[in-house]
Structure formats: C-alpha cells, structure tokens
Amino acid sequence: MKQYGQFCPLAKALDVVGDRWTLLIVRELAVRPCRYTDLRDGLPGIATNLLADRLKSLEAAGVITAEIAPPPVATTLYRLAERGEALLPAAHALAHWGAPLLADADDTDEVRARWLVPAVRTMFADVDVGDVEPLEVALDLEDEPIKLSVENGQLHAELGTARQPDVRIACDGPTAVAILRGQLHLDAATRHSRAQINGSRTARARLARLVAAGATRPQSAGETS
C-alpha cells in the first residue's frame, strides 16, 4: 500500500512527495534546472533506479518537467513546474525546522556548497558579530565557491565567487563546516593542511572572532524562532 488512502490534504501531499528522496530532488531543482547527473551528484547515496523512478512519478504528478534542451546542452533537463514551485514554501518551512538539527550533525555528513548557504544563514542568524567593519570571505569548496560577507554586524552567505576577498579559504566541505562551527581553528586547519588560507593577519583574526561569536551561542535542537 503506497498511498495512504485518506481524505486529508496532508496525506494527499505525502502521497506525492512523502517518499524517500523526493523532497530532496525538489530541493536540488529549486536552485537550478538539472541534468540527471547533476541530480545524482546533489543526492549522494541515492540509487540510480530510485532517482529514475522518482523523476517519473514527479513528472506524472506535474511537479517537474523533463525537456530535451537544445544543442549547447543536448540532453534532458529537469526543472520545477509551476506546481513544483508552489511546493517551495513547504520545503522551506521544513528546512527551517530542521536547521537546529545541524548543530549535532555528524562530521562525516556530505557537504555541498548549495546546502551550506542556508545552513550558514541559520547558524549565524541573530548573531551580532559586533564588528561594523565590512569583511569579505571567499570560501572555495570543491564543488562551488561561496561568498561570505559581513555588513552591519550581520553575516551574509551566497553562492558565487568573491571578487576582492579579505580572506580566501580553499578546503573541502567537512573542513569548512568544522571551521564555521568553531570546532577547527583557522591556524590549525592550515597546519594540518586541511585548508589553504590567504589574507592579511588582521582579516584572518576578524574572521576567527566572527566564527567564535557563532560558536559560543548555544545551538540546541530546542531553539526555533
């Protein structure tokens, strides 16, 4: 019995997007249209047949569309349909609820730059860096670069390359997470060759203080705004 068979809006929604991996596929497509391989990369651990199944049923449900892209791409592109876009508020609400759970996340978790952006926003929400001078940090992960910037005592995160960063960090995902959580000091990361860090001493020191400000606040699963 795959369907719940209940005359209830929540049950009907879960009939469509309640299966394992389904909402995560929507998450990937929320950022940009994806090829099959892009999706597989963004969903580490998914079985390829499962991905194919999910894509078929999501298309049947009108949540996504599969179109054959013209020559520069020359492959099928999956993207959210209107009905899929309408799903984003629900996905964001769930993500917002899940954000505190990142605090006790395993450090073997997979990391993608695209996931890190909302995660960082949550980690540093309501954190007053206490430092009014602007600071720009380029965080070059393996898959994509991220730009962090401090303005008005608030930390901003977004995908993209920083033009003139005060600090540039190149490392893998778990290292970036450890640094941002304050579990791994910048100097220690350099010493253990886990990250390549460039930037003036003062800028690095300010980044260190920023991270410390984020780490000191209690991050338990109990907090939700």
Add this chain to the structure above:
Amino acid sequence: MKQYGQFCPLAKALDVVGDRWTLLIVRELAVRPCRYTDLRDGLPGIATNLLADRLKSLEAAGVITAEIAPPPVATTLYRLAERGEALLPAAHALAHWGAPLLADADDTDEVRARWLVPAVRTMFADVDVGDVEPLEVALDLEDEPIKLSVENGQLHAELGTARQPDVRIACDGPTAVAILRGQLHLDAATRHSRAQINGSRTARARLARLVAAGATRPQSAGETS
C-alpha cells in the same frame, strides 16, 4: 541507510519526520493529545509495530512526549512537545499544497471528521456563497460531529455539535464527502438511505445551492493560492 547523511537542514528534518506515517502522527497530535488507540484509529492502515516504533523515535527526537496520565485516564497520553508544535507551520504548508489533490481523490478514501474540517475550508475557500442569510448545518459523522455555518457569504467549518442547526445530516464519511463535492444530491442521499437529513425545505435548498457553488468552480491540481 536510514539517515541521509547530508549537512542540509531539509535533509536533517526529513531524517526525523521523513519516514512514512511520521507526519501523520504529528497531524493527529496537533488536534489533541492521544492515547495509543486513538492514534491507531486516526491512522487507518498503520501497522501497530510501526506506530510503536515511530512514537519511540519521535519521543527520542523531542517532537512528542509520552506521559502517564492521572487516574481519570489512567493510561499514557502522547502529546506534541514544544519542538513538535514548531513543526506545525511546515505541516500546514504541506497540507495547503496537497489540498487541491483532494479534488481527484478516490471515493474509497478513509474519512475522519477531523480531516474534513481543513478539507472543507479548502474546498470552499474563495467561494462566495452569494447568500447573506446565515445558515447552520450539523454534520454528524460516525466518529465526531462537525458544525458548518455560513456567514457573510463564507462557509465556516469546525469540529463540534451545532446547537440549533437549520439542517442536520447524519451519514458516513464518504457520503459526506460526496455531498459536499456536489456529486451526491441531498435528495438522492436520502432516497438511497445513505444519509438522514432533517431541516426545513428552504434550508435544505439553500444548502444544496451552497454545495453547487462549491462544486461548479474548477478544482484541478493546478490551482494554488
């Protein structure tokens, strides 16, 4: 592999509430604290061991609490913890998205009065009944009674017994759904002994027109506000 193992707030949320039945348990507890048996009744089709498993993991995750109620009840009562209440916005967002899917629901679906209330609200959202005279309908389902009322051209639905209803309908869930969808006329329902309907001729006629107003509007999965 049960956990996704991704450093992503949505994935972390789904690690906790992404399993089958889990969000529906939250739905049940959102209405009122429940005993084990109440939950089983509200989740037709769930295997009893699954319910026990889910309750344990939800309690471990801090979403619900299990407390031994004092003598008048003398059994364990499950209720949402603070972290469970925080989940309701996400559940509502999903339900809102799923509401249009009720339009093509199977008529063999299980029906509970508690689920019908939000469903009716959705079915008649933005429906101007065009009738300013107040009307009160008692809808006595097998599990619980519902009160429908028309005020200012808007249909309101809530759990509870109507004191002085203009129309009283006693029937089972699927019949109620068929009537409210306009698929089964009041007279036909009476004729086939699927419902007992009491009330003045004029009140019944107004209810019929109200149902017709809800039924005529196109209800496809495409519409979402």
Add this chain to the structure above:
DNA sequence: CTGCATCCGCTTCGATACTG
C-alpha cells in the same frame, strides 16, 4: 481494553553491474 512484541509475506530500497 490498552500498549505493545513477535512473526511472516511482500514491497521497497540500496549497491553494483551493465547498456544505448
């Protein structure tokens, strides 16, 4: 009656291999 635990057939999932 409530609140599970156990057992069993079956479906789904996950991992790998393979193909157009």
Add this chain to the structure above:
DNA sequence: CAGTATCGAAGCGGATGCAG
C-alpha cells in the same frame, strides 16, 4: 550521459499473541 537490470537487505503491512 542517461538511464535499465539485477539481487540481497531492510522496511512495511497484516495478523496474532500477550502482559498489565
């Protein structure tokens, strides 16, 4: 690149048993 095919393992659904 975009899937399909296969197979063992795990989870699910349903029935039953049983203690408090």
